[in-house]
Amino acid sequence: MTMPSCPVFILLLQVLLLLLGRIHCENEEEKIKMEVTHLPSVCTQKSKRGDLVNAHYDGYLAKDLSKFYCSRSEKDGHPKWFVLGVGQVIKGLDIALMDMCPGEKRKVIIPPSLAYGETGYDKIPPNATLMFEIELLGISKGPRSLEAFLQIDLDNDKFLSKDEISHYLTEEFKKDGKQRDPSMHGRILTDIFQKNDHDSDGLISVREYNVYRHDEL
Numbered sequence: 001m002t003m004p005s006c007p008v009f010i011l012l013l014q015v016l017l018l019l020l021g022r023i024h025c026e027n028e029e030e031k032i033k034m035e036v037t038h039l040p041s042v043c044t045q046k047s048k049r050g051d052l053v054n055a056h057y058d059g060y061l062a063k064d065l066s067k068f069y070c071s072r073s074e075k076d077g078h079p080k081w082f083v084l085g086v087g088q089v090i091k092g093l094d095i096a097l098m099d100m101c102p103g104e105k106r107k108v109i110i111p112p113s114l115a116y117g118e119t120g121y122d123k124i125p126p127n128a129t130l131m132f133e134i135e136l137l138g139i140s141k142g143p144r145s146l147e148a149f150l151q152i153d154l155d156n157d158k159f160l161s162k163d164e165i166s167h168y169l170t171e172e173f174k175k176d177g178k179q180r181d182p183s184m185h186g187r188i189l190t191d192i193f194q195k196n197d198h199d200s201d202g203l204i205s206v207r208e209y210n211v212y213r214h215d216e217l
């Protein structure tokens with residue numbers, strides 16, 4: 001093997017440094033700046049991916065602080081319910097709302113790459129950095145979280161079959177180790193399908209599972 005000649009070597013080195021520089025810059029760009037503006041003295045739980053969270057958030061354009069969105073004035077000012085970390089809100093908010101206590105408030109600055117990107121959206125111009133004031137009001141997990149749905153949906157087809165729910169019940173019953181009448185399993189299963197399989201196709205869809213049940217609040 002021959003060594004590359006000196007000018008070629010230097011060129012390679014420069015390209016490498018350039019690439020490293022770019023990666024570094026891109027990482028910088030991706031970052032969200034976060035400031036906790038209120039932390040409650042008691043924190044019962046912290047928000048995480050898959051939780052159904054209830055939050056207020058007001059959005060501003062960072063460049064002139066003009067307000068483009070206010071959850072307090074939309075939908076009669078009811079706070080938003082959404083599943084955290086699954087893309088129901090922009091990426092930046094999905095990240096900024098993680099690890100928050102109920103009652104906590106944050107001020108966050110979100111780069112365009114984690115918001116509406118190079119195209120923008122509606123009132124948001126292209127390449128806009130956004131500022132949000134967020135307040136997490138509540139966290140609801142429970143068996144109706146999207147997290148639980150995905151856990152039950154073994155074949156990942158976004159429908160829960162009787163087999164999948166039956167398997168889930170078996171696993172849940174094993175956890176607490178209590179003796180149960182075997183017929184109870186079947187009764188629960190029948191009950192679940194009666195209450196949730198609204199179109200009676202023998203499968204429970206995400207909507208039927210009611211992951212978004214708080215949407216209309």
Ligand SMILES: *[C@@H]1O[C@H](CO)[C@@H](O)[C@H](O)[C@H]1NC(C)=O
Binds near residue numbers: 118126127
């Ligand atoms: C947005 O940013 C991208 C990448 O930096 C750039 O190529 C593009 O021209 C920008 N668009 C506008 C409208 O400024």
Ligand SMILES: [Ca+2]
Binds near residue numbers: 158
């Ligand atoms: Ca399924």
